[in-house]
Amino acid sequence: MKRQRCHSAPLRPVFWAAALFLAQLTFARPAAAVQLFINSAFVHAPNSNCTALVGPPPKFLCPDPVAFPLGSQRPGNLGNISNEPHIEFERAIDANACFAKFPGASPVPGLPTGSLAENYCNFQVFLCASIGYANETNTAVALNMVQFEVFKFGDGSNALDPGSTPPLRTYFIDAPGVLGANCNSEPASCGVKGPYCVLFDGSANVQGELAKTNGQYGFRATVQTNTTGASGNITITAVRAYPSGATRDANLAGTATACPITAGDATGGCFVSQKPVTVDVTNVHVVRSSPTIIGSITGVAVQPYSLTYRLSKDATMYITVSDVGSGSPPVSTVLRNVVSGLPRIGEGVPQGTLQNGDTWNGRSNNGDLMPPGVFLATLQAQSFDQYGPDLSEATTRQISIDPLQVTDVRIQPLLAGSTSLAVLTYELTEPATAFIDIYPPGTQFCNGLNNVNSGAIDQNAVDGNGFPLPPKNFLPILAGNCGAPGAAISPLKRLIEQKNARTGPVVSFWDGRDTLGRVQDDGDYVFVIYAALASQNGFPFNGVAGDRRIWTSVAKSGFLPIIRGFVGISQVSPGASVIGSSPAISGLNPFIFRYTLTREANVSMKIFDSTGLRLVKTLVNNATRPGLFPNSERWDEPIDNSGNWVSSGTYLVQLTAADPLLPAKVSTTTALFPLDSFRITDVAVTPLLAGTSDLVILNYQLSQSMNMAWNIYPPGTQIVNTTTTWPPCSALVPATGCNQILTPQGQAANAIVTFQGLRPGRLRISEFWDGRDGNGLFVPDGNYVFTLAAQSTSTPKYFASDRVTGSVTVARGAIIFSTFRVDPDVPILFNSSATITLHPFTITYAVTRQSSVTLQIMNSAVPPAVVRTLFSGSVKQGGIALQDVWDGKDDRGNFPPSGFYLVRAIAQDVASVLSSGSTSQLTISFDPLRIYDVAVTPLRADSGAEVHYQVSETMKVAVKIFRPGTFFDLAGNPSPPESTSLIKRIVGVRPARTEIVESWDGTDLRFGIAPDGNYKFKIVASTDATAIDTLTGNVVAPGALSLDKPIDDIPVVRAGSIDPRNDFDHNTYIFPNPVTGASANFVIWTPFQAKVKMKVFTLSGEQILDKDFGEWPAQSYVLGANGYVWNKTNQSGRKVARGLYYAVIRVEESLGGKNVFQSIKKVLVP
DSSP, X not given: OOOOOOOOOOOOSSOSOTTSOOOOOSSOOOSSSEEEEEEEEEEEOSSTTOEEXXXXXXXXXXXXXXXXXXXXXXXXXXXXXXXXXXXXXXXXXXXXXXHHHSOSSSSOTTSOTTOOXXXXXXSXXXXXXXXXXXXXXXXXXEEEEEEEEEEEOOTTOOTTXXXXXXXXXXXXXXXXXXEOTTEESSTTTTOOEEEEEEEEOSEEEETTEEEEOOEEEEEEEEEEEEEEETTEEEEEEEEEEESOSEEEOSTTTTOGGGSOOOTTOOOSSOEEEOOOEEEOOOOEEEEEEEEEEEOSSSOEEEEEEEEEEEESSSEEXXXXXXXXXXXXXXXXXXXXXXXXXXXXXXXXXXXXXXOEEEEEOSBOTTSSBOOSEEEEEEEEEEEEETTEEEEOOOEEEEEEXXXXXXXXXXXXXXXXXXXXXXXXXXXXXXXXXXXXEEEOTTOEEOSOTTOTTOGGXXXXXXXXXXXXXXXXXXXXXXXXXXXSBOOBOOOSEEEEEEEOOSSSOEEEEEOSBOTTOOBOOSEEEEEEEEEEEEXXXXXXXXXXXXEXXXXXXSOEEEEEEEOOOSOOBOOOEEEXXXXXXXXXEEEEEEEEEEEEBSSOEEEEEEEEETTSOSEEEEEEEEEEEOSSSEEEEEEOSOBOTTSOBOOSEEEEEEEEEEOSSSTTOEEEEEEEEEEOOOOEEEEEEEOEETTTBSSEEEEEEESSOEEEEEEEEOTTOXXXXXXXXXXXXXXXXXXXXXXXXXXXXXXXXXXXXXXXXXXXXXXXXXXXXXXXXXXXXXXXXXXXXXXXXXXEOSSSOOBOSOOEEEEEEEEOOSOOEEEEEEEEEOOOOSSOXXXXXXXXXXXXXXXXXXXXXXXXXXXXXXXXXXXXXXEEEEEEOTTSOEEEEEOSOOTTSSOOOSEEEXXXXXXXXXXXXXXXXXXXXXXXXXXXXXXXXXXXEOEETTBOEEEEEEESSOEEXXXXXXXXXXXXXXXXXXXXXXXXXXXXXXXXXXXXXXXXXXXXXXXXXXXXXXOSEEEEEEEEEESSGGGBOTTTOOBSOGGGBOSOOOEEEEEEEOOSOSSHHHHHHHHOEEXXXXXXXXXXXXXXXXXXXXXXXXXXXXXXXXXXXXXXXXXXXXXXETTSTTOEEEOSBOTTXXXXXXXXXXXXXXXXXXXXXOOEEEEEEEEEEO
């Protein structure tokens, strides 16, 4: 048996059911007292069954279906529409049209089953509640109030929880009635109170205003009373929510017998649940109108106006703009149809916030702007469904427009700049004609600045000069005041300009002149700005109906200052030329005087002496110069007004600037500047040194083209009194006996040499002295004194102010070989990485100065003897690299012996007065006959051996190849001797310094194959063709040979025979044959490891000799290279007879193969 435990659910902060009531007691009360509850909550159609009690405010009573006989409880009888309550219309007229469309009892064609016209054809409904109670006291108890809270259903809504269904609208019925003593709500007793009802048209608070948003609504009915008991005051409250129960529909209205109702009968088929109140109307709400703001400083509100709104559902929209109307009552005229029956979207159900937007551009239906004023915007929407048309109530908003305004007025005064203008920037709200009237300082306006659209201030006249007056007469005056105005004045200047709007600020300029072009003096000038545009909706100008205009409602005025002042001058900046760096000298022409004017002016610039009293030069006189521009005046040559060069000193420049418009306004500024026209700078001397320079160089620069003199005096000369007189004795070239130029003994000194002449200015000049005196002879080494002076070519003449003296050094010293190098020829090697040096020898040398040079090659004997003189006493230039070549031969054209030699160079001065010779020498190694770049290519089975080499000269060469195991003594003689070890010789003449290749096919002198092994070879060579025998390669004259005698190995590595049969036949032979001597050699070649046998027969076939040589290795000769020696004996050792014999030689392969070769050789014994 399974046991179950029941758990009680926690109490929820809501009411148990809509049928229960809540009693809230503030104090404990006796068990027998007053009970209070909501007996029923329902929705009632607004028909004649409901009555209004006398107010205020009025109280509505509608029949309670519980209080009527059973046969009359159907909704169709009395108006209870809780089975399907709807508000489908905004206005009563449309709801009444719906009633006319759907008359009769249920079922009604076109309506849902169980409903009547009362369910749908409503623009408002009654929300009702009847009060149940039990008063067990002896005292009547008054009802305080009945409250209705309307809410809207959403996701998860709980009708009794205000947190999930907050009240959107609250209705109160105060003091609805009294609960009788000892009375209750049973029909047998006093009956229910009410039902009490309130009217609900579907509106609720939306963003601060009552509006209708579609959806499903319910309500909470609350009843409350106060009574006094033994414990004090008692408050009793009961709450019930709608929908919360059942009701009857209208299916069987009028046929009660078909739907009998008996006590406890709930199966009659006429019961349905109460439904929420469905609101589905066309309503315009949350209407907002906002203007466009123009201006960034002072924003003004203008057209277009943006109209935003929300619709309770998708509908056709109508928006009109009207005037406020006239008459009583006012009758409005539609001026603009902004939206004429266009579809617009609804906000969305149940909590939608979608909104629509439309704009009004401030224009009427004729397309022109409206004049300033307040207008009415009317918004109305209409929708159509199965119940008929639903037109919303009209929503109106006031819209004030002032279409043409001037804002963001900014002023820029006319300043001191030559191109300066007074600037007035502003912004218009519409493209229009702007009028700017400029008046003298102190002008005031006595009329109309705040009412420009008034026709009373229109005018169409001219002033005394015949110029048109402004279109508006603002009564401008200078004298008096507006209380007692003087004569009206005309504007100094009128600006009439067509300006655009809403593209940023627009600009108007005033050049500071009046209408006649006269320049106005400084001051705060008064301006007034206003504008007009043409519009058929505007005001007639000057009473002309065809000329209608809209003006700015308010004219803006202010000050437009002129603040030119005096012509401003920046400080004059004298700029002189600067040359040189040691030292840098200034005060030189051209002189440039830079300055800047604040505006265009008439300029004069003059040069005075330093006192400012004596005029020296007028550079500019009353010339016009631009303002705000870097101006400059030049004084190219420091010449006065008389055409003479001015002397050095300090001068004053004076600049005056007069305003060309107001010449009495003159500005002046001055500045001092130095002038020093004749200068010498950048003096530098380069000494005459051995190995560096064979010239003294004097570098300098003159400030002007001048005559100069460079005087050079002997060492120790003194230049005196230079501070009082310069140049010495006031002459470029002092005369003999000048007492300012003294020897160390105090006597007058004369110049060794003088350089003079006209030299250009502003260029780097170099004077050169080669160290010779006036007679052309080199002077001795020492420090020589010099003076450098210059004199102008101008009128009058001036000496350069710089006192230039100094000394120059002559220090030749001995001749030096700054470079001496001997470089042998290095031939190209093809097979070796070693380096070898050969003749010819390149001798590179350089001497520090011009010299007489001798170049010789000397041997290493003691004392050395001259082998070759390349040249003797040849004059060579100094300071450059020289080259000569020794070809390796002596004076007789022969190669001297190998060894060490001296290369000696001797240099002597070419001038006889000097003796400073120099010698330089180097030792070189000399070996003219060389064999070098030796390399060997081994002999392989598929290629022959090669010996590569080069010879330094064309020589006769002998290459000898010896058997493996041959060695050589220090003299190069082979062992075993050449008669036994030599197997090959190659002899011939070979060219010099090119790669030579000697080839060897691997055969010996008898053309027999040479077995594998390391063979030795030796090379000898001589330029004397007779020193080597052509046939034998033997050396005939050893002294004529090259010292190089290379000896090396030639590897022979066949590694087997390619054609063993041919090799066997070719390399097996008998020599000498015929056998003329005492014996013969049988040479037998084994191409593979084999057993070797030989038999010798006579012509008759008789065997005379049988030899078994045993087994021999591959690639070898049996019994060596000379083979088997036959001494012409038979097997028994007897000498054989003369005749022809046959030798049968047989080789049988003994290692891995089965080859058997046999060769028959004839041998003749004569």
